[in-house]
Amino acid sequence: MAPDSASAWLRLIRSEALGNAAALRLVTHFGSAQAAVDASPSAWLRAGVERKQPVPGPEDPQVEADLAWLAGAGNRHLIDWQHPAYPQRLRDIGNPPLALFVVGDFGLLAQPQLAMVGSRAATPQGLDNARAFAAELARRGLIVTSGLALGIDGAAHQGALDGGGATLAVCGTGLDRVYPARHKALAHALVERGGALVSELAPGAGARREHFPRRNRLIAGLSLGVLVVEASTESGSLITARLAAEQGREVFAIPGSIHNPLAKGCHRLIREGAKLVESIDDILLELAPQLSAWLQTQPAPPPSPNPSAMEPPAPDAESARLLGLLSDAPRGIDDLVAASGLPVQRVSILLTQLELLGRVAVHAGGYQRRDR
Template identity: 50%
Template structure:
């Protein structure tokens, strides 16, 4: 049973366990019935015990599901979300707005430089870089984001306890430290398989507001990610390259087909303006009392209007709670409402 079919069944909110037994395919229903009636005889008991033991062994191990407070709400917008996500690392990495970065596994030096440069600036602007820890562009982008003190999420085509590719063992360990997170729809111990990687791409793009293709040949797997992003109503961005560079032809084709041509990060933020993070031009001043109370709202506001529904997604707060907070901030003169949403006002000097 695939993820899309399971999502359909879950959406019907069947009762436990009778409702599930009635709608599951015959084989799955029989396996569930055996586990319910005779758990000692069911192979599910051994698997569940192993999974529970893995989760309990160390901090930083999590099993995310749609009712978990850290579950990424953007996954609810795609047709085939994973039913669960195994997580290893810092769940706080899921907090900032996210952009996927993908590209060639055999990039040029220029491609590696561009990947690192964009990832570094995204981190400095408060964005999280999502990718697949693959060779080439993926790893360069994720390493640069983490080195800049930002956040990065890697979606794996194996269990989160499996290092793949093996040469990225240092990046794998770094992704378990603050700011990093490893995710997989496969349980711990699952080895990497060729068929898992195209499937994981839907999670990479589903987690993100858009995808930036740095370098891609005409038949690159990165173009699969771009296609998935379009199907998920995500923005697709591409870096242009020389017509004489084979690893740029995929990007040039994407631009010809309607992807946003990217010259610098502002080209991306202009398309995702309602998600733009306010950036301080210098050291942060001592916070005013209102900032201490409503920092979770202020940090997402800039001089570009941000709608309330976007703030709900970014902060994880309810609509009513966001509206109350915005009213307090407006009374303090810290924000105001404009066409398209709320904007942050400049701090008043000498007040």
């Protein structure tokens, strides 16, 4: 992004009296952030927005500090509303963010994601479940998204890394700091291993109570669905689940003991219509239509630079290849990825499609062929 363009967006972000919705209205009306900040107060009024205070200038100290922060490392990005990498799922929610600050791989924003949330004061069993589910989701090719909080969030991020996948941490502070501080090493590790930190808050924003509901709507908005691992009836995770339902996302919950107060929130969600989850396959079967639709929008793999190499197979040929690798004996997804030479995400989605068609079955932690 050119510095002048970034500066215009930052000037809108730093217009504290403006608000996110009004800033989006101005950009839509004038066609660009630069045109919006250059417009007169009367032009704003004709666009339906009253200018209650001057817009910060390009030499505003906060704007200059933001630009310096963005330029301070090659993996820092500002993904504004008009940026091609701005995720479509966020465009579809109520009051989408004007822009996202990202540290790490911003390409993950558009990848299929499952959010995992839960109690900060989780039980050992809850933490084990979060790590195990996140690791398996990562192995199946999904991005694990959470909020970097203590408890379930941290276990989910760590589990995704353990599974060899990428994870997105949506933060309730500016990305020049890590909250909570004890997750600083985890935050650095997830970026170094192909993940990303994301926030709509500018650098310098601290951990304030009102920031976390805003963070939660982004966690829900970025994801295909939200899995609540363990939560009390007063947990903020239930807010994330409600936001997900309002945004048309799937809501999943892991049941627990009737004697565990941190299972009561999950039980409430299940009574209200959330999908009860006992295994990863319970989630993937629900998400299969969305994963299939996403796969169809992806460009075909580029041809091999080696002219003598075989062209990449079409999707039906890929399915046939997987079927040819299966028999009555269950075979794990890692083994199928290695044998097929296909990316893990494509193998996971194709297996789910084949399972829905009745061509494969899941048994003993692996996949086996079913004769029709």
